[in-house]
Amino acid sequence: MVRVQVPATTANMGPGFDCLGMALKLYNTVEMVRTGAGLSIEVHGEGAFDIARDESNVVYRAALRLFKQVNCDPGGLRIRLINNIPVARGLGSSASAIVGGLIAANILAGSRLSHRELLSLAAAVEGHPDNVAPAMLGGIIISTLVEGEVRYLKIDPPPGLKVAVAIPDFPLSTRSAREVLPQQVSMADAVFNLGRVALLVAALQQGRLEFLSTAMEDRLHQPYRSTLVPGMKKVLAAARLAGARGVCLSGAGPTLIAFADSNLELIARVMKDTFLESGIKARALVLEPSPVGARALEVKR
Ligand SMILES: Nc1ncnc2c1ncn2[C@@H]1O[C@H](COP(=O)(O)OP(=O)(O)OP(=O)(O)O)[C@@H](O)[C@H]1O
Ligand SMILES: N[C@@H](CCO)C(=O)O
Numbered sequence: 001m002v003r004v005q006v007p008a009t010t011a012n013m014g015p016g017f018d019c020l021g022m023a024l025k026l027y028n029t030v031e032m033v034r035t036g037a038g039l040s041i042e043v044h045g046e047g048a049f050d051i052a053r054d055e056s057n058v059v060y061r062a063a064l065r066l067f068k069q070v071n072c073d074p075g076g077l078r079i080r081l082i083n084n085i086p087v088a089r090g091l092g093s094s095a096s097a098i099v100g101g102l103i104a105a106n107i108l109a110g111s112r113l114s115h116r117e118l119l120s121l122a123a124a125v126e127g128h129p130d131n132v133a134p135a136m137l138g139g140i141i142i143s144t145l146v147e148g149e150v151r152y153l154k155i156d157p158p159p160g161l162k163v164a165v166a167i168p169d170f171p172l173s174t175r176s177a178r179e180v181l182p183q184q185v186s187m188a189d190a191v192f193n194l195g196r197v198a199l200l201v202a203a204l205q206q207g208r209l210e211f212l213s214t215a216m217e218d219r220l221h222q223p224y225r226s227t228l229v230p231g232m233k234k235v236l237a238a239a240r241l242a243g244a245r246g247v248c249l250s251g252a253g254p255t256l257i258a259f260a261d262s263n264l265e266l267i268a269r270v271m272k273d274t275f276l277e278s279g280i281k282a283r284a285l286v287l288e289p290s291p292v293g294a295r296a297l298e299v300k301r
Contacts, residue, residue: 005028006135062097065125163258166275181225203215
């Protein structure tokens, strides 16, 4: 039996579309056992009522992909999922499922793939690396795909940095949130984001949180996605007024996230209340960055 813990993630961080993400101290656990035959899946916590328990399950599909890649017939599998990451809300639930499935299966298959190979496989399954990389490695990760391989660098989160998240009570799939994006963008918008994301990486590296309000601005995805999240602009503005250093859509949404080093509880409450003014019920949480990524907690042979 193998048990793997994987953190939630917030991708994009404003301007870093598909290339920046941070791990958060909110964890899912994947337990996997090889059995003689068949598949059984138990789901506890988040998604207990709607996550698939058949062969379409994302954890199972990732595990199967790993077993195929290393030419291993797993026989049957028993999978138990203990979830704390809200599903389809922009906090990396699918990345946690993919990374958890791949790492658990790799251990059960005799650890034949390296960490680097697992990361590239995870990015191929997810389609982009910005959630799976911090889910696997922890911290803040800048990542990009080069001929199918993930190239990345890690930044340790600045001391004192925390986030307030407001998680709406409706799901938004990443697929739908990508469908509203344009195929082409203007040179002006591309240059706008280049300047912001470069500044953001340096600000995070140097702990210069006073730069976040400018450095987390974005013109590549948020303006299009704001139509999918009622009250988004108002909630982000209210979080800023309550003391947030920088604000953005978390991943593909609908969760909104505020970065701050003080007043986190107040910011979270204001975000939740402002969502309600637009008719959206939301849960508010304060979370810390997770310096560690996915790890096997227990392996029994
Ligand atoms: N713990 C889990 N176990 C199995 N499948 C899961 C789990 N969590 C999420 N999924 C699958 O991932 C889908 C949600 O993925 P999606 O990419 O749309 O959202 P997200 O990963 O939460 O958000 P984002 O990528 O913006 O951070 C769910 O519909 C479900 O199929
Ligand atoms: N970069 C991705 C993150 C969500 O998976 C997006 O914004 O679509």
